[in-house]
Amino acid sequence: MAVNPQAMRSLLKVYFIMGSTNCCQNPENVLQAAIKGGITLFQFREKGAGCLHGKEKESLAKKLQAICKQSNIPFIVNDDIELAVKINADGVHIGQDDEAADVVRRKIGSKILGVSVHSMQEAETAIRQGADYIGIGPIYPTSTKADAKAVQGLTFLTELRSADIQIPVVGIGGITSENASPLIEAGADGVSVISAISQADSPEKAAAKLYDSVNRIMRNAH
Ligand SMILES: Cc1ncc(COP(=O)(O)OP(=O)(O)O)c(N)n1
Numbered sequence: 001m002a003v004n005p006q007a008m009r010s011l012l013k014v015y016f017i018m019g020s021t022n023c024c025q026n027p028e029n030v031l032q033a034a035i036k037g038g039i040t041l042f043q044f045r046e047k048g049a050g051c052l053h054g055k056e057k058e059s060l061a062k063k064l065q066a067i068c069k070q071s072n073i074p075f076i077v078n079d080d081i082e083l084a085v086k087i088n089a090d091g092v093h094i095g096q097d098d099e100a101a102d103v104v105r106r107k108i109g110s111k112i113l114g115v116s117v118h119s120m121q122e123a124e125t126a127i128r129q130g131a132d133y134i135g136i137g138p139i140y141p142t143s144t145k146a147d148a149k150a151v152q153g154l155t156f157l158t159e160l161r162s163a164d165i166q167i168p169v170v171g172i173g174g175i176t177s178e179n180a181s182p183l184i185e186a187g188a189d190g191v192s193v194i195s196a197i198s199q200a201d202s203p204e205k206a207a208a209k210l211y212d213s214v215n216r217i218m219r220n221a222h
């Protein structure tokens with residue numbers, strides 16, 4: 001763990017994830033609008049059919065990183081550890097099909113490390129290997145990730161919190177401002193979304209709605 005858990009929890013409240021293939025508009029405009037709406041953390045996830053590679057990917061990453069920097073929003077890179085180190089991103093997010101968390105921790109030093117987990121065993125390993133937060137999902141059905149695991153609802157999150165596992169947790173998969181409430185009530189520190197913001201007519205309003213609902217639920221639930 002490299003980041004203070006309380007600081008990490010605040011960053012996870014509204015965690016926006018996006019790559020060029022998720023947007024119907026210019027990705028830089030979408031990110032700028034999402035930041036205006038109140039997102040607390042950003043992940044660059046350049047993945048899927050038609051995504052950018054090599055220099056083009058790096059160039060978009062740097063543009064989005066600069067936008068985040070202006071507003072003090074930490075910039076996380078999905079999967080691509082080399083890129084994260086090269087451009088000095090604030091952190092990385094990896095899953096179970098990516099490099100092992102302890103190997104990644106050694107490569108990134110004190111940057112933020114997020115790990116996707118789907119079971120108690122994976123959660124315990126991620127914690128032991130130095131994760132700052134864990135991502136769990138898909139909570140609800142999603143059409144954004146073709147190879148997503150089975151929908152898990154709130155079962156695993158509830159199991160984690162009942163076992164008194166305190167690591168910062170963010171939920172992912174099909175989350176919107178309308179269905180975020182049970183997730184926060186079950187102990188998540190925030191929501192991570194792709195389409196709820198990137199595909200919205202107004203990414204700014206969508207981000208603001210998510211921010212308001214997460215904060216309202218937190219005031220009542222925690
Ligand atoms: C916050 C967050 N949680 C989960 C994921 C999914 O990661 P992974 O399982 O490695 O799948 P890909 O995103 O790499 O397709 C995530 N990216 N972010």
Ligand SMILES: Cc1ncsc1CCOP(=O)(O)O
Nearest residue numbers: 142144145173174193194195
């Ligand atoms: C990357 C990822 N991992 C599990 S579900 C998912 C996609 C989330 O996208 P959306 O918020 O559009 O459902």
Ligand SMILES: [Mg+2]
Nearest residue numbers: 079094095098
């Ligand atoms: Mg991954």
